[in-house]
Each structure stands twice: as C-alpha cells, then as structure tokens.
Amino acid sequence: MTALLTVKNLKFKRKVRKNWWQKAEKFVIGPINFELNAGETLAIIGDNGSGKSTLANLLAGVVTPSSGQLLLNGQKLRHRNLKQRSLNIRMIFQHSKESLNPALTVGTILDEPLKLNTNLDARERKEKISTTLRQVGLLREHAHFYRHMLSDGQRQRVVLARALILNPQVIVADEPFAALDPSVRSQMVNLLMRLQRELGLSYIFISHNLGIVRHISDRVLVLQNGKVIESGKTDVVFNWPKSDYMKKLLTAHQSLVLSKLLD
Amino acid sequence: MPLLDIKNLTLEIDTAGGRVKALDKVNLTIDESEIRALVGESGSGKSLIVKSIVGAINDSWTLTADRLNWKGSDLLAMSKEQRRKITKDDIAVIFQNPVSSLDPTASLGEQLEENIPDHLVGKGWFWQRQEKRKQIVSRQLHKVGIKNHELCLSSFPHQISDDVCQKFMIAMALVSEPKLLIADEPTMGMETTIKSQILKLLSRLNQNRNLSILFVSHDLLAISSMCHSMTVLYCGQTVESGRMTNLRKRPLHPYTKALLDSAPSFSKDLLPKSNLSALDGTIPTLQHLPIGCRLGPRCPRAQKECVKIPAPRHIHNHYYSCHFPLHRPLK
Numbered sequence: 001m002t003a004l005l006t007v008k009n010l011k012f013k014r015k016v017r018k019n020w021w022q023k024a025e026k027f028v029i030g031p032i033n034f035e036l037n038a039g040e041t042l043a044i045i046g047d048n049g050s051g052k053s054t055l056a057n058l059l060a061g062v063v064t065p066s067s068g069q070l071l072l073n074g075q076k077l078r079h080r081n082l083k084q085r086s087l088n089i090r091m092i093f094q095h096s097k098e099s100l101n102p103a104l105t106v107g108t109i110l111d112e113p114l115k116l117n118t119n120l121d122a123r124e125r126k127e128k129i130s131t132t133l134r135q136v137g138l139l140r141e142h143a144h145f146y147r148h149m150l151s152d153g154q155r156q157r158v159v160l161a162r163a164l165i166l167n168p169q170v171i172v173a174d175e176p177f178a179a180l181d182p183s184v185r186s187q188m189v190n191l192l193m194r195l196q197r198e199l200g201l202s203y204i205f206i207s208h209n210l211g212i213v214r215h216i217s218d219r220v221l222v223l224q225n226g227k228v229i230e231s232g233k234t235d236v237v238f239n240w241p242k243s244d245y246m247k248k249l250l251t252a253h254q255s256l257v258l259s260k261l262l263d
Numbered sequence: 264m265p266l267l268d269i270k271n272l273t274l275e276i277d278t279a280g281g282r283v284k285a286l287d288k289v290n291l292t293i294d295e296s297e298i299r300a301l302v303g304e305s306g307s308g309k310s311l312i313v314k315s316i317v318g319a320i321n322d323s324w325t326l327t328a329d330r331l332n333w334k335g336s337d338l339l340a341m342s343k344e345q346r347r348k349i350t351k352d353d354i355a356v357i358f359q360n361p362v363s364s365l366d367p368t369a370s371l372g373e374q375l376e377e378n379i380p381d382h383l384v385g386k387g388w389f390w391q392r393q394e395k396r397k398q399i400v401s402r403q404l405h406k407v408g409i410k411n412h413e414l415c416l417s418s419f420p421h422q423i424s425d426d427v428c429q430k431f432m433i434a435m436a437l438v439s440e441p442k443l444l445i446a447d448e449p450t451m452g453m454e455t456t457i458k459s460q461i462l463k464l465l466s467r468l469n470q471n472r473n474l475s476i477l478f479v480s481h482d483l484l485a486i487s488s489m490c491h492s493m494t495v496l497y498c499g500q501t502v503e504s505g506r507m508t509n510l511r512k513r514p515l516h517p518y519t520k521a522l523l524d525s526a527p528s529f530s531k532d533l534l535p536k537s538n539l540s541a542l543d544g545t546i547p548t549l550q551h552l553p554i555g556c557r558l559g560p561r562c563p564r565a566q567k568e569c570v571k572i573p574a575p576r577h578i579h580n581h582y583y584s585c586h587f588p589l590h591r592p593l594k
Contacts (some may be wrong), residue, residue: 047454048424151545152305181304182481182525186541193536208454211484211526215535234535253457256488 002074003035004202005059005089007168010068012051012058028056029226031068036170039196041203043213043234045249047224052206055223056174059204060091072169083117090163092173096155100147106133106158107143110165117166128165136161137191152186157191164195173205177212189216210253214238222246266443266475267293270330274311274499276549277323283549285324286311286499288559288580290575293443296473298466300507301487302479302495302522306546309479310359312496313447316477317350352380353577355436357446361428371431372416373483375400380439386461397588399438407434408460426457433461437468444468445477448484462489487511495519498546505581515581515588518542518558556585564589 011030018025029051036042046052056231057063059070070077092227093099101109107129114125130140137158142150150158156176163171176192178183193216195201207213213220213234220232220237222245230243241247274286286308293299303309314320315331318338331338333349359363366374375427376396384395404412407430420428429449446465450458466489468474478490486493487507494504495518503516514520524540544561553559555570562569564587571582 008438014283048426147266153546167551174533181546182483182522183304183542184545186545193538210455215539249455252455256455256459256462256484 002012002071004038004040004073005036005183006071006074007032007034007059008069008071009033010058010070011066012054013066025112027226029058030065032228034221034228034231036202036204038169038202039200040219041196041205041217042219043205043207043217044221044223045207045210045213050223051226052223053174056091056172056204056206059170060089060172062091063086069114084210086113087117087166089170089172090166090168092163092171092176094175094178096152096159096179097147098175099159100155102147104146105143105194106145106147106150109158110143110162113162113166122222132161132165135164135195150182153187156180156184156188160188160191164199165200168201169241170202170204172206175208177207177209185212192216210249264335265292265294265332265381266334267291267477269312269316269328272312272315272326272328273330274308274315274320274447275325275327275499278550280550284499286315287572288414289496289499290504291494291501292296293475293477296469296475297477297492298469298478298490300490300493301477301479301496302481302486302493304481306498306548307496308499309496310447312500313356313445313477313479316445317354317356318346320555338448345393349498352439353442353503355439355441355444356450357432357444358437359448359451361432362420362425363500365428365432367420370417370419371423373437375416375431375435378435378438383440403438404431404433404494407431407437407464409434426453429453430461433464440472440583441474441584443475443477445479448481449478450480450482458485465489483522495522498552500557500584501575501582502558502585503581503583505583509581513590515590516585517562517564517589 012028014027015024025046032055034042037161041116044052054063058065061079064079065248076084110129110132111125114120114128120128129143133140133142138154138157138161142154147155177188180188192203196203205213205217217234219232220234221228222237222243224245230237230241230246235244238250241250269289272286272289273284276283276285284298289312290370291301291312301309301312310448315326320326328339338346339350365371372433379396379399383399384392387395400416401412404415409415409427409430415423415427417426433449450461453461462485478485478486490507490560492504492506493510495502495516497518503510503519510519511523514523521540521542542561547553555572556562559565559569566587568586573586575582575584577583
C-alpha cells in the first residue's frame with residue numbers, strides 16, 4: 001500500500017545577498033524524506049529559523065523546491081499544476097486575522113476556491129458553502145459576515161472552512177493555535193480531531209506547544225537548521241529522544257510541567 | 264503590609280453604545296518578594312490592570328478604586344510628580360509586543376543607557392560615567408542571556424529577532440533595579456528552551472533580589488512552574504485568587520477548572536487524541552457583556568441566581584466569587 005503523501009529528497013536552497021560584492025549567505029533546507037498515511041497527523045517541531053514554515057510552504061506549493069519530489073498517492077505533484085495541488089493539499093496560516101480579506105464577506109472568501117477549482121454552478125456552490133460552515137461549527141448566516149465582525153475563534157473556524165471546502169486529503173497547518181486563548185484552543189483541537197475522525201483527513205501540523213503536539217500527533221519530525229535530526233512515532237520520540245536538541249527541549253518542558261524550575 | 268494593594272478597581276470606558284465597565288471590582292494584592300500570576304484570556308482586561316497600576320490610562324476612561332495603595336500610600340490621592348517618581352523608581356513593566364513598544368528611531372544601546380538611573384552610575388567625569396554606563400549595559404545583557412551584546416546594542420529594533428528583542432525588554436526593565444516587575448506576556452511565542460531560560464532568570468531574581476513579580480499571561484504551564492499565587496480574571500471580573508498549589512489542586516470556580524483542563528500537559532491519564540474538555544462559546548465583547556456573573560452564559564453550572572453578581576467569599580486565603588462553586592456542599 002502506498003502512503004498518501006511521500007516526500008523524497010526534497011531540497012530547497014536560497015542565496016541571500018544584500019550587496020553584490022558581499023558573499024552570499026546560503027539557506028538550505030533538506031534533504032527531507034517522510035511518508036504520511038491517510039488519517040495520520042505529522043507534527044513538525046524545531047527552532048525559529050529552522051525551516052519549519054518554509055517546509056510548510058514547499059508542501060503547499062507556495063515555494064518551488066530546488067530538487068526532490070512530492071508524490072500524492074504515488075502520483076507526482078508538479079509545481080506548476082496548482083489546481084491539482086490545491087484540490088488535495090490546503091494550508092492554514094498562523095494569523096487567521098491577516099489571512100482573511102477584510103473587504104469580502106466570509107461567503108465570498110469561501111466562494112473563490114470553488115470558482116477557481118470546480119465546475120459547480122452558483123446554487124451548488126452556495127449549498128457547499130453552507131454545509132462547510134456547519135461542518136466547522138458556524139451557522140449558515142455567517143456567510144454574510146465580514147472579518148471584523150467575528151471573534152478569534154470564529155475566524156479560525158472560517159480559515160479552517162476555507163481549507164476544507166475543496167475536500168482536500170492533506171491540511172498543512174502552520175501554528176494554528178499560537179494566537180488563540182486556552183479555552184478557544186481546546187475547542188479548535190477538538191474540532192480538528194473530530195474532522196479527522198469523520199473525513200479521514202491527514203494533518204501536517206507545525207507547533208511550539210509540546211503538550212498539544214504530544215496530544216494530537218501520530219508522528220513527529222524534528223528540524224534543526226533545515227535538517228531532519230529526528231523522526232518517529234510520537235511516544236517513542238517523547239519517551240526515548242535520541243538527538244541532543246530534542247532531549248534539551250523535553251527537559252525544559254518537563255521542568256515546566258513538574259514545577260522544578262529552581263530546587 | 265502588602266507591596267501593592269488593589270481593592271474594587273473599576274474602569275469605565277465611554278463607547279458609542281454607552282458606558283462600559285471594562286474592569287468590574289477587581290481585587291489584587293502583591294506581597295513583598297512574591298510572584299503573583301494574573302491569568303485571563305485576551306479581552307479580559309489584564310493589560311488594563313497593568314495600565315492602571317502604572318497610571319498610563321486614557322483621559323476618557325474613568326478609574327475608581329476603594330484602594331490603590333503602594334506600600335500603604337494611596338496612588339490615586341498623591342500628586343502627579345510623586346506618583347511618577349514611584350512608577351519610575353520602583354515599578355518596571357515589560358510590555359507586550361517588544362518590537363512595537365521599543366523606539367524604532369533609536370539604537371537599542373541608546374534606549375538602554377537612557378534607562379539607567381543616575382545613582383547607579385555614580386559621580387565622576389563624563390568619560391568615567393560613560394564607561395560605567397557601558398559596563399552596566401553589557402553586564403545586564405549578559406544576565407538575560409544575550410551573548411553578542413555589541414551587535415545587539417548597535418542595532419535597531421527591527422534588525423534583531425523577536426526573542427532577542429523580548430530578552431532586551433527584560434534587560435531594560437531590570438536595569439533600574441525595581442521593587443516590582445510587571446511582566447505582560449513575557450514569554451509569548453517563545454520556544455520551550457528559551458522560555459524556561461527566561462522563567463529561570465525571573466525566579467532567580469525573585470529569590471536573590473527579593474523582586475516581586477506580577478506575571479501577566481495565559482500560559483498556564485509557565486505560570487504553574489514559577490508563581491506562588493494566582494489571580495484569575497474573566498471579562499474584567501476577578502473570579503478566583505489564592506495560593507497556586509490550592510488553586511491547582513482544588514479549583515473552586517468552574518472557569519479556573521476549565522482553564523486548567525485546557526492545558527493537555529497537566530493531565531497524565533489523558534489518552535492521545537481524546538477530546539479535551541472546553542467551555543462552549545467565546546468571550547463576549549465589551550459591547551455585549553452579560554449581567555451578573557459574566558461567565559453565566561458559558562458556565563456548565565449556571566442557575567437562576569447567576570444573573571446577580573456573586574459576592575466574593577473565601578476559605579482562608581482562597582478567594583472566589585461564584586454562587587455554585589465546585590467541591591463545596593450546596594447551602
């Protein structure tokens with residue numbers, strides 16, 4: 001059985017040069033290899049600047065990889081073919097507020113991907129929008145709302161609805177809970193897990209919060225300076241970490257949980 | 264005598280829809296060399312409390328309080344100069360969003376040197392004073408864990424990364440050797456390793472220098488690891504306050520329980536991918552505040568009486584305001 005998403009030797013290089021007589025700084029990510037099965041959650045953890053967000057952008061097709069390939073159900077994903085990609089891989093950005101257009105209603109925002117990627121007529125699109133809104137726990141009337149009329153949690157739900165509306169197989173979420181309050185965050189975690197159970201979605205999930213990573217992910221990928229330094233099942237990585245970085249991270253987390261900061 | 268004693272602090276804001284009570288009878292005390300946490304979600308008025316303590320409030324807001332005492336002297340009754348002197352010498356604030364609260368037109372070195380009080384520099388010729396200032400600045404930066412201090416001091420706020428900026432804010436707050444440090448979300452968006460470094464730094468300062476800290480945050484993991492006592496705020500009302508250990512072991516208010524349950528790292532017996540317990544709905548906006556206990560519409564234990572504001576009750580030092588608290592027999 002082939003995995004849902006296979007990433008083979010994915011590499012990304014960028015040279016940053018401020019002045020043309022200066023030596024260029026190199027920024028390299030990869031080679032990255034992993035497989036994601038249907039209904040699984042893969043969490044990516046790492047420092048700031050370790051290339052987590054770039055990896056997410058590579059998967060979602062925002063950035064072109066330098067080499068390597070992405071296979072979806074054994075079929076190669078071409079970078080130019082955005083329609084094929086957006087029907088299967090969708091992304092949720094970190095700041096839900098900034099990623100919604102303030103001048104459009106929620107209904108129009110959700111209508112756009114349908115217009116661009118499907119052949120549905122106006123009535124079917126409207127139907128689809130209202131079912132998706134109800135799926136993420138909003139009402140049909142929210143389609144007439146603008147961005148500023150919604151609360152943080154509702155905005156996050158709209159962003160999730162935009163990701164879900166094309167019935168994707170993989171959702172890439174870049175720190176979806178970082179800006180949310182604790183009680184709203186638990187609601188969102190529950191919602192994401194319910195959708196995974198019902199629709200068999202796979203998530204690629206980027207987060208700082210080790211508690212939540214441990215709770216919702218099946219496998220973990222640890223990045224440092226663009227290289228994968230550790231990967232495996234969540235409980236294996238969390239109980240028997242191999243790399244120094246992961247050990248350090250876990251000790252820091254444990255010391256916070258057990259309140260043994262200063263003894 | 265407590266260092267800071269706030270009783271029934273009420274802050275009213277004039278909006279288009281009429282006058283709104285953004286803070287409703289908030290009580291808060293900070294003892295000497297105590298770390299107190301102020302917990303609440305966004306929009307609960309945490310930052311407003313910080314602003315009212317340091318007096319940085321808007322002219323159109325009305326602030327009333329039964330007590331707003333700093334070491335026994337009333338902050339509201341004293342003259343502007345006196346109050347400013349206290350806030351300058353004894354209270355330091357680490358603001359939210361470090362990048363936007365620093366001056367973008369001055370280098371970080373200039374901003375930090377400006378904050379050094381004169382008595383620390385001492386007397387001498389101007390070059391000696393300059394030398395001394397440089398020394399203090401670099402020592403302070405090393406203390407908060409910025410290794411490359413030369414580079415940091417010569418750069419502008421937009422040139423350095425977010426977490427260095429945050430550490431720099433902490434250095435800037437500590438350079439005047441205050442008695443009370445108000446840290447408004449000091450570890451937001453930080454990674455776990457850096458976060459635990461910063462928390463260790465703060466708790467070491469608390470032990471060595473008797474620094475009192477008001478730790479404003481919604482990160483319960485950070486709070487429970489370092490704070491001695493905790494005040495929980497919901498929509499501008501204090502719902503519960505007391506010792507950290509008591510609150511964690513036996514929360515009396517349903518909201519405190521919901522907050523504690525929302526951090527999955529606390530519960531060991533939680534199965535992976537099981538549902539987390541969460542309150543329904545979201546925090547009401549200032550224009551649509553419910554009457555009585557403001558948690559009412561979201562509370563799982565709400566009953567008819569909850570439309571009246573519950574009076575604060577207490578068991579020893581554990582204050583709570585709820586008609587139907589958890590773990591207590593009903594009357």
